[in-house]
Amino acid sequence: MSILQELSKEASRCVKCGTCLASCPIYAETLSEVTTARGKLSLIESLSTGEIQFTSKLKDLLSSCLICNACGEGCPNNVRVEEILLEARKELVVHRGLPFAKKFLFLLLRSSPRVLPSYLKAGSLLQGLLLEKVPQESGLHLRFSLPYLDKRRLIPPLAKRFFLHSHPSLVKSPQEKRCVGYFVGCVTNYLFPHLGETTVRILNRQGTSLVIPHEQTCCGLIAFGSGDWQSTQKLALSNINAFEQFNPDTIITTCASCAATLKAFYPRLFKNADPETQKKVERFSNKIMDLSQFLIQEMNFLPSALQKSSSPKDPLPTITYHDPCHLNRTLGITREPREILKSLSHLTYVEMKEAARCCGMGGLFNLTHYGLSLEILNHKLDMLKEMGVEMVATSCSGCMLHFMDGIHQRGMNIKVLHLLEVLEAKQGR
Amino acid sequence: MVKKALGEIATIVGKDHLLTAREELLCYSFDATNQKFLPEAVAFPHNPQQIAEIMVLANRYRFPVIPRGAGSGFVGGSLPVEGGLVLALTKMNRIITIEPENLIAIVEPGVVTGTFQEKVEALGLFYPPDPASLKFSTMGGNVAVCAGGPRCLKYGVTKNYVLGLEVVLPTGEIINTGVHTLKGVAGYDLTSLIVGSEGTLGIITKIIVKLIPLPEARNTMLAIFPKIDDAAHTVSSIIHERIIPSTLEFIDQAAIRCVEDYLPMGLPTHAEALLLIEVDGEITTVTRHCEHIKTICVKNAASEVSIAQDQEEEERLWKARRSISPALLKLNPHKINEDINVPINRIPEIIRRINEIAQRYQLINVNFGHAGDGNIHTNLMINKENPDEEKRAALAVKEIFQATLELGGTISGEHGIGITKAPYLEMEIGKKNLALMKQIKNLFDPNLILNPGKLSLQS
Numbered sequence: 001m002s003i004l005q006e007l008s009k010e011a012s013r014c015v016k017c018g019t020c021l022a023s024c025p026i027y028a029e030t031l032s033e034v035t036t037a038r039g040k041l042s043l044i045e046s047l048s049t050g051e052i053q054f055t056s057k058l059k060d061l062l063s064s065c066l067i068c069n070a071c072g073e074g075c076p077n078n079v080r081v082e083e084i085l086l087e088a089r090k091e092l093v094v095h096r097g098l099p100f101a102k103k104f105l106f107l108l109l110r111s112s113p114r115v116l117p118s119y120l121k122a123g124s125l126l127q128g129l130l131l132e133k134v135p136q137e138s139g140l141h142l143r144f145s146l147p148y149l150d151k152r153r154l155i156p157p158l159a160k161r162f163f164l165h166s167h168p169s170l171v172k173s174p175q176e177k178r179c180v181g182y183f184v185g186c187v188t189n190y191l192f193p194h195l196g197e198t199t200v201r202i203l204n205r206q207g208t209s210l211v212i213p214h215e216q217t218c219c220g221l222i223a224f225g226s227g228d229w230q231s232t233q234k235l236a237l238s239n240i241n242a243f244e245q246f247n248p249d250t251i252i253t254t255c256a257s258c259a260a261t262l263k264a265f266y267p268r269l270f271k272n273a274d275p276e277t278q279k280k281v282e283r284f285s286n287k288i289m290d291l292s293q294f295l296i297q298e299m300n301f302l303p304s305a306l307q308k309s310s311s312p313k314d315p316l317p318t319i320t321y322h323d324p325c326h327l328n329r330t331l332g333i334t335r336e337p338r339e340i341l342k343s344l345s346h347l348t349y350v351e352m353k354e355a356a357r358c359c360g361m362g363g364l365f366n367l368t369h370y371g372l373s374l375e376i377l378n379h380k381l382d383m384l385k386e387m388g389v390e391m392v393a394t395s396c397s398g399c400m401l402h403f404m405d406g407i408h409q410r411g412m413n414i415k416v417l418h419l420l421e422v423l424e425a426k427q428g429r
Numbered sequence: 430m431v432k433k434a435l436g437e438i439a440t441i442v443g444k445d446h447l448l449t450a451r452e453e454l455l456c457y458s459f460d461a462t463n464q465k466f467l468p469e470a471v472a473f474p475h476n477p478q479q480i481a482e483i484m485v486l487a488n489r490y491r492f493p494v495i496p497r498g499a500g501s502g503f504v505g506g507s508l509p510v511e512g513g514l515v516l517a518l519t520k521m522n523r524i525i526t527i528e529p530e531n532l533i534a535i536v537e538p539g540v541v542t543g544t545f546q547e548k549v550e551a552l553g554l555f556y557p558p559d560p561a562s563l564k565f566s567t568m569g570g571n572v573a574v575c576a577g578g579p580r581c582l583k584y585g586v587t588k589n590y591v592l593g594l595e596v597v598l599p600t601g602e603i604i605n606t607g608v609h610t611l612k613g614v615a616g617y618d619l620t621s622l623i624v625g626s627e628g629t630l631g632i633i634t635k636i637i638v639k640l641i642p643l644p645e646a647r648n649t650m651l652a653i654f655p656k657i658d659d660a661a662h663t664v665s666s667i668i669h670e671r672i673i674p675s676t677l678e679f680i681d682q683a684a685i686r687c688v689e690d691y692l693p694m695g696l697p698t699h700a701e702a703l704l705l706i707e708v709d710g711e712i713t714t715v716t717r718h719c720e721h722i723k724t725i726c727v728k729n730a731a732s733e734v735s736i737a738q739d740q741e742e743e744e745r746l747w748k749a750r751r752s753i754s755p756a757l758l759k760l761n762p763h764k765i766n767e768d769i770n771v772p773i774n775r776i777p778e779i780i781r782r783i784n785e786i787a788q789r790y791q792l793i794n795v796n797f798g799h800a801g802d803g804n805i806h807t808n809l810m811i812n813k814e815n816p817d818e819e820k821r822a823a824l825a826v827k828e829i830f831q832a833t834l835e836l837g838g839t840i841s842g843e844h845g846i847g848i849t850k851a852p853y854l855e856m857e858i859g860k861k862n863l864a865l866m867k868q869i870k871n872l873f874d875p876n877l878i879l880n881p882g883k884l885s886l887q888s
Binding site: 051 | 448450451452453455456457458459460461462463465473499500501517519520522539541543562564565566754755758762763
């Protein structure tokens with residue numbers, strides 16, 4: 001059976017009942033079947049019968065999906081929509097190739113680990129030419145629109161020193177009880193190195209040393225989501241090899257998207273590889289843990305013990321949590337981040353309505369469908385406004401960037417934080 | 430046929446609201462029947478005037494026009510069986526007004542029923558019709574098929590809440606039917622004629638609905654019956670005692686086993702039937718009715734009756750009911766779901782006869798549904814890759830319909846006729862009624878261009 005036939009067979013398990021219409025954040029905006037899961041699944045069926053070909057129209061339709069998997073989660077027949085769609089995108093690349101911009105970007109990503117950082121280093125020095133500083137914000141605006149980059153967009157500046165350049169590959173805790181690996185991820189490395197520094201401090205304080213292999217690179221999610229499995233496989237092997245020499249029993253991530261890629265998507269990428277490679281990939285994937293999960297499950301972390309309690313007269317600032325799709329639906333982690341937030345004595349935790357609704361980032365979807373991406377985010381921002389919270393925490397760098405952009409554009413006074421920043425807020429400020 | 434008019438349609442609705450690429454049309458080629466008919470174009474109108482102009486074109490160029498809501502129907506009512514132009518009404522989705530002082534609301538057809546219910550409930554009001562698809566199906570679609578749901582036992586179906594309509598006729602005129610008041614008897618009741626007409630008489634563009642106060646409280650209970658006849662008798666007894674629960678759902682043994690296998694929650698697989706009962710009203714009434722129903726269940730040999738103590742438990746009880754549909758597909762990949770309806774006291778007999786028919790044709794069948802109003806969803810679980818099984822299923826369906834009619838029932842409680850039940854319509858309503866329906870259709874739609882091929886209306 002060809003790959004297409006296999007996909008079509010799984011797609012045909014969809015009975016077109018329409019339940020996916022209720023959960024799709026894109027359908028909520030477009031109100032058109034061409035963006036629904038059952039629509040896309042029917043296209044994959046038609047593709048395998050030869051009724052349609054790998055046209056550019058088909059590419060457009062299959063690309064208008066956030067891969068948030070809300071449809072798959074709610075599907076009464078448990079059709080694996082996300083898996084089918086990602087594989088269909090791979091087939092599209094096999095038949096049509098990649099658009100030039102993506103081809104160039106992924107080529108850069110998978111080149112030797114020195115190349116991308118050196119480009120970005122130059123970027124960090126030159127960013128002032130293209131971008132102007134946004135008053136009162138730690139962000140930048142483009143001085144003029146570029147392809148894929150809207151002028152409205154808030155762009156976080158590249159860090160002056162990248163995280164991996166400023167840390168040794170082994171950071172020992174003075175009270176070492178165990179040692180774990182740390183997968184840094186691009187956003188932390190290039191944009192928000194303070195997140196990495198905080199991770200190191202928190203874990204060190206818990207008696208955990210970290211190995212941070214310098215050869216680690218991008219997790220590859222943007223290439224995977226675009227159907228470029230070849231580039232993703234290359235990145236995956238670089239990462240797996242980078243950690244293999246240190247052989248930590250656990251590898252921590254602080255970004256939901258990286259976590260999902262390393263843990264859930266890598267094994268899928270190599271499902272047809274030789275058994276030895278498969279085993280190697282599986283060994284790596286099994287070690288991946290989100291920081292919140294590691295702290296709660298392995299460290300019996302009790303943050304309240306660390307916090308000074310404020311006087312009961314002061315109303316505590318309120319904080320809510322946004323579930324990243326990759327943490328919630330891909331990896332099933334929802335409890336740990338909330339446990340951490342609820343245990344903080346200097347903040348009041350408020351649960352967000354529809355906390356698991358996708359923010360609309362969707363990786364490169366945010367670049368290719370910027371307007372739609374912002375419209376989807378507006379639902380979340382309206383919710384934050386209605387709740388009147390002061391802070392929103394999440395654990396995905398993609399969601400963070402998107403929330404920051406949207407909140408800035410709407411001029412809202414809400415702070416976007418990574419969960420681990422909240423843990424340090426008291427000490428840090 | 431539509432091709433000639435595409436330029437003009439694009440001028441009417443705007444280029445961005447017209448789909449013509451094959452890939453896009455494929456996404457509008459199906460509904461929840463999972464049958465496939467490719468339209469020639471899909472337009473998203475934004476107001477009745479645009480629809481009226483399109484209908485004028487349709488008459489001039491003689492192309493079929495098929496109104497469509499969420500495409501969640503089970504009988505193929507929104508399928509473009511003869512090609513033509515699909516009018517997707519999803520973008521006409523404004524709630525125009527909710528008037529608590531008049532107990533009415535006016536909505537456009539694309540409003541999602543569940544969204545509307547949330548909005549009115551926030552104001553302490555209630556729009557009860559609750560088809561299982563309410564989270565995605567539209568008000569327009571619900572009105573077009575007169576959708577029901579579990580709650581119609583106590584509250585009635587969609588038609589009991591529609592006071593008036595704005596409709597674009599197939600000939601392109603825009604009419605208003607009915608009233609903005611809770612009463613109104615001026616002239617023929619055209620509103621009722623159009624409700625349930627499955628998009629064959631006009632395109633609904635505004636709906637005036639009646640609202641009622643939101644009940645103060647509700648509670649759910651689950652009763653287990655070792656013998657199916659006792660469960661059926663309990664249903665009759667509850668009604669006989671003049672208690673009308675807001676829902677009274679019935680689940681047979683095959684369904685219980687399926688659910689328990691799919692999602693173990695401690696349901697007794699030896700039991701022949703479960704009743705899931707919800708009562709609502711004032712808090713004191715709810716408590717009293719729960720106790721009374723419990724007594725009735727026990728008297729009728731229920732082996733266990735549990736009343737939900739909190740919302741979490743209520744949710745758990747309902748989970749069993751909601752898991753049936755996905756669980757069924759474990760038995761076989763395809764289900765033929767018929768929504769026959771019999772008088773309440775004939776439920777035990779119809780279930781016996783359905784099981785006998787299924788056995789005779791060697792088919793797996795599962796029965797569940799809205800027992801309180803006699804609406805049983807009988808599901809034949811088949812594998813369509815086995816053509817013989819499909820043939821046997823078709824014969825069984827016909828016999829089930831015959832049995833239903835013999836017991837004084839109807840072949841469709843809430844799904845409608847569309848294309849899948851069209852061959853059986855005459856069995857129920859007879860030649861004269863069908864001829865009258867055809868005459869009405871001709872009067873409204875002389876060129877037979879609106880939603881053709883449905884309801885057996887073609888001569």
